[in-house]
Amino acid sequence: MTSPSLxxxxxxxxxxxPILTGSGTFGYGLEYLPIIDADDLGALVVTGTTWEPRPGxxxxxxxxxxxxxxxxxxxxxxxxxxxxxxxxxxxxxxDLPIIVNVAGNTLDEYAQxxxxxxxxxxxxxxxxxxxxxxxxxxxxxxxxxxxxxxxVTMAAKSVATRPIIxxxxxxxxxxxxxxLAVEEAxxxxxxxxxxxxxxxxxxxxxxxxxxxxxxxLSGPAIRPIALRMVWxxxxxxxxxxxxxxxxxxxxxxxxxxxxxxxxIAVGTAFFINPYVAKEIRQGLLSYMExxxxxxxxxxxGIAWQ
Amino acid sequence: MIIEKARVISxxxxxxxxxxxxxxxxxxxxVAEPGQFAMLRCSYNNTSDPLLRRPLSFHDASWKKxxxxxxxxxxGKGTKELSRLVxxxxxxxxxxxxxxFRLPKVSPGKRQPIAIIGCGVGVxxxxxxxxxxxxxxxxxxxxxxxxxxxxxxVDPILVAKSxxxxxxxxxxSAGYHGNIVSLLRNKxxxxxxxxxxxxxxxxxxxxxxVSLCTELGIPCQVSLESIMACGVGACLGCTCNTTxxxxxxxxxxxxxxxxxxxxxxxx
Ligand SMILES: Cc1cc2nc3c(=O)[nH]c(=O)nc-3n(C[C@H](O)[C@H](O)[C@H](O)COP(=O)(O)OP(=O)(O)OC[C@H]3O[C@@H](n4cnc5c(N)ncnc54)[C@H](O)[C@@H]3O)c2cc1C
Ligand SMILES: Cc1cc2nc3c(=O)[nH]c(=O)nc-3n(C[C@H](O)[C@H](O)[C@H](O)COP(=O)(O)O)c2cc1C
Ligand code: FES
Numbered sequence: 001m002t003s004p005s006l007x008x009x010x011x012x013x014x015x016x017x018p019i020l021t022g023s024g025t026f027g028y029g030l031e032y033l034p035i036i037d038a039d040d041l042g043a044l045v046v047t048g049t050t051w052e053p054r055p056g057x058x059x060x061x062x063x064x065x066x067x068x069x070x071x072x073x074x075x076x077x078x079x080x081x082x083x084x085x086x087x088x089x090x091x092x093x094x095d096l097p098i099i100v101n102v103a104g105n106t107l108d109e110y111a112q113x114x115x116x117x118x119x120x121x122x123x124x125x126x127x128x129x130x131x132x133x134x135x136x137x138x139x140x141x142x143x144x145x146x147x148x149x150x151x152v153t154m155a156a157k158s159v160a161t162r163p164i165i166x167x168x169x170x171x172x173x174x175x176x177x178x179x180l181a182v183e184e185a186x187x188x189x190x191x192x193x194x195x196x197x198x199x200x201x202x203x204x205x206x207x208x209x210x211x212x213x214x215x216x217l218s219g220p221a222i223r224p225i226a227l228r229m230v231w232x233x234x235x236x237x238x239x240x241x242x243x244x245x246x247x248x249x250x251x252x253x254x255x256x257x258x259x260x261x262x263x264i265a266v267g268t269a270f271f272i273n274p275y276v277a278k279e280i281r282q283g284l285l286s287y288m289e290x291x292x293x294x295x296x297x298x299x300x301g302i303a304w305q
Numbered sequence: 306m307i308i309e310k311a312r313v314i315s316x317x318x319x320x321x322x323x324x325x326x327x328x329x330x331x332x333x334x335x336v337a338e339p340g341q342f343a344m345l346r347c348s349y350n351n352t353s354d355p356l357l358r359r360p361l362s363f364h365d366a367s368w369k370k371x372x373x374x375x376x377x378x379x380x381g382k383g384t385k386e387l388s389r390l391v392x393x394x395x396x397x398x399x400x401x402x403x404x405x406f407r408l409p410k411v412s413p414g415k416r417q418p419i420a421i422i423g424c425g426v427g428v429x430x431x432x433x434x435x436x437x438x439x440x441x442x443x444x445x446x447x448x449x450x451x452x453x454x455x456x457x458x459v460d461p462i463l464v465a466k467s468x469x470x471x472x473x474x475x476x477x478s479a480g481y482h483g484n485i486v487s488l489l490r491n492k493x494x495x496x497x498x499x500x501x502x503x504x505x506x507x508x509x510x511x512x513x514x515v516s517l518c519t520e521l522g523i524p525c526q527v528s529l530e531s532i533m534a535c536g537v538g539a540c541l542g543c544t545c546n547t548t549x550x551x552x553x554x555x556x557x558x559x560x561x562x563x564x565x566x567x568x569x570x571x572x
Contacts, residue, residue, distance in 0.1 A: 055553060
């Protein structure tokens with residue numbers, strides 16, 4: 001028997017593996033790619049990119065919670081021009097599709113960043129971050145209202161020739177409604193979830209722990225809620241969904257795929273285990289062989305029936 | 306960078322709340338440099354709590370014995386778990402990471418004195434530095450401070466490699482009675498000849514020692530701490546303020562060792 005196939009088609013992109021990187025957790029790939037096997041990944045989703053350079057939030061920016069972490073990085077990045085000139089050529093040598101996560105304070109900023117990225121070669125798609133909980137303006141505000149979420153999507157679509165993936169915020173009451181609004185506005189795919197807004201208090205100092213007071217919760221702690229959201233959204237829309245939130249093993253990855261995700265992304269788990277993508281890929285392949293699946297597509301949404 | 310499950314040679318409590326962990330890791334022992342650190346996984350059997358690896362500086366590394374060691378204080382969940390490691394068990398370790406201490410260039414034949422200044426468990430990374438410097442022909446003068454005798458870590462390697470070794474405790478329970486800065490003032494003539502001074506300890510102590518070094522006109526290097534998620538430069542979680550760049554600087558990659566004068570201390 002030929003070995004099962006992990007190839008997927010994501011909004012027109014032919015990817016060798018359904019395993020992607022969660023934006024902001026893999027930098028520009030330059031730290032991890034030299035030590036891992038790039039073939040385990042389907043695409044690289046790089047850190048959130050804005051028009052101007054952003055310094056990010058004051059430290060501390062990370063706090064561990066039970067089976068999770070709170071982060072308040074605040075979109076630190078060198079800005080789109082430095083990204084194109086300095087980072088992009090370095091990542092290109094790894095021969096992986098590159099998805100650029102785009103963030104902004106205004107509708108115009110999203111469009112402006114994409115217009116700039118359109119001029120650069122070697123980008124496969126854009127992921128709109130309308131869900132970052134760590135910046136005051138924009139960020140999550142765009143993702144918590146169907147109208148603004150649709151408006152950002154349209155602004156991006158009007159200037160982009162490459163596929164637009166919209167990354168949804170889980171900090172909403174009805175995520176399927178936002179997903180539908182974004183699909184209607186022309187999104188080519190969705191990714192979910194971004195981090196959950198949370199906080200921790202230092203009882204000795206009697207102050208919030210994080211420099212930014214609140215932060216985004218990620219890691220295994222959020223997995224069941226993220227999974228439920230992927231389940232709801234992927235059944236509500238017809239465009240493909242990239243599922244993420246606490247995936248740290250092939251079993252967790254398979255849960256998201258069975259809940260309806262065409263692809264999955266690994267974030268926080270890279271920090272603990274840089275080899276996690278290989279473990280997931282091998283685990284998926286053995287499962288498929290054992291259970292007689294020939295293509296990963298056959299497992300997408302299998303739990304709905 | 307190496308990620309491996311290394312065999313535990315020993316993990317013993319050397320003083321109440323302080324442990325000494327030795328691992329068999331020939332590959333890491335060969336490449337580790339003083340001031341670099343490793344990230345150790347503290348949860349076993351794939352449990353996710355505590356989730357993140359914990360950073361610990363190399364206390365020593367011997368390529369001859371294929372051994373690396375760590376000296377750590379039990380602080381919370383992660384280090385408590387680490388303290389449960391037993392001989393012949395395994396520890397999941399990732400390293401060596403970061404940019405370590407730099408030794409000065411010296412003219413041949415000159416025995417350049419350097420100062421090792423550690424407070425509490427801050428002596429850990431300085432031990433490796435002291436033995437490396439000693440072996441390369443530097444003269445090592447060591448000054449160790451702590452709150453009291455119970456947290457004063459006078460490492461045997463430091464004793465063996467130092468030409469001068471002074472200790473101080475804030476409560477006077479051992480050594481000179483006073484904090485690290487008053488100890489250094491007391492020994493000012495010995496310190497002032499050194500270059501550079503290498504400093505590690507609580508942030509307030511490091512800040513005070515850095516200003517003293519500036520006053521004495523000797524360069525110094527400090528090893529900073531920060532909460533870390535990835536330890537390799539990917540997450541931007543560990544940043545600190547330096548004069549090196551208008552942006553934040555990553556402690557795990559550009560550091561943990563910085564020049565004293567470039568660090569912007571909080572208070
Ligand atoms: C580069 C580097 C090298 C280090 N080397 C050593 C060493 O050689 N020996 C040693 O004993 N310690 C060292 N530390 C500090 C050590 O990493 C922390 O004490 C440890 O992570 C605490 O984990 P925990 O789970 O026991 O405590 P937690 O329950 O996580 O926290 C207990 C307390 O420690 C503080 N803390 C948590 N994480 C860190 C952190 N990464 N850095 C500083 N404080 C923290 C918290 O604010 C809290 O007050 C180093 C830290 C860094 C960044
Ligand atoms: C340190 C850190 C930085 C992140 N930065 C971004 C970012 O720049 N843009 C974005 O869309 N999501 C960002 N995220 C969210 C992740 O991409 C992912 O959606 C989330 O962490 C959930 O997945 P996980 O539990 O596997 O980490 C970040 C997460 C972390 C932990
Ligand atoms: S700990 Fe992740 S960048 Fe330093």
